[in-house]
Amino acid sequence: MLTTIGFDADDTLWHNEAFFRLTQDRFVNLLADHADAGQLHDRLLAAEHRNIGQYGFGVKGFTLSMIETAIEVTEGRVPATVIGELIAAGREMLEHPIDLLPHARATVTTLAARYRVVLITKGDLLDQERKLAQSGLGDLFHGVEIVSHKTAASYTSIFARHGTGADQAMMVGNSLKSDVIPALEAGSWGVHVPHGVTWVLEFADPPTAHRRFHAIADLGALPDLIELL
Incomplete structure (x- = not known):
């Protein structure tokens, strides 16, 4: 579930x-x-x-x-x-101004009506808060976590604090190394949404053999993927 x-x-x-x-x-x-x-x-x-x-x-x-x-x-x-x-x-x-990616607002809006949605990002606190405020998406999230590193332990803690545990959670992101692999290690689903430009230090091989790993072309495909789980 x-x-x-x-x-x-x-x-x-x-x-x-x-x-x-x-x-x-x-x-x-x-x-x-x-x-x-x-x-x-x-x-x-x-x-x-x-x-x-x-x-x-x-x-x-x-x-x-x-x-x-x-x-x-x-x-x-x-x-x-x-x-x-x-x-x-x-x-x-x-x-720099915030430029939303395709389907971002519609997908978060749709899923926020049915699930607890949490923004989980790493980086400078003030900069990430600025970007979230300018994005216009802030009110859609049930929680916001700005962390130094994304690890299996941090996902376990976050999904216990904001939800019903990592095994009933999903992490969605463009980085296999930070968003997907540690979430899978925590017991969550991990969904990779590739982005055309990725920092070289975020590269990792896709964990295609993991039963909870999925990849989609863009965020617009996420609601349908969730329906199939």
Whole structure:
């Protein structure tokens, strides 16, 4: 029996990663005289991976990783104007308008009438709260959880707090690594909704052999999938 549905936010309900890609291209252009694009991408990714434990996920950590990488590749000679532009780029990301993905509002509205729906997202608290407020979806959710990491333990705790347990819950999201696999490990259903742009650190192989794993093309297919469970 399904009683509770968790939704990821970024790149599940609204666009997000595309803004990181655009800013990363801006970063590469600013430092083009110091390293080639491939090297800059690799160095920035390594900095992000290295800094997740300290900065967490989100724009602020990404901005600090850009600045750190700029200092490294220029051996400390990066101009203050470049640092200023990177800070400005991060601020612009924090101010970008929310653009809902297709079927997001209709699907959440439909399912909220029949199930407890919970927004479960990770990242910077203030930024995620801003995006939820601007999305216009906030009143549809029975609960909101902004966490540092998505693990089987966190899903177990969240679905016990907001529903009737992980075994009667479903997690829906674009990230196999964060949204689907740990939810399956907690005993929930895990539904993958692929997004065209996915952060490389979120890649994982689909757990196709798991009986509670499902994949759909977009959120519009979710109500019909639930009817078939």
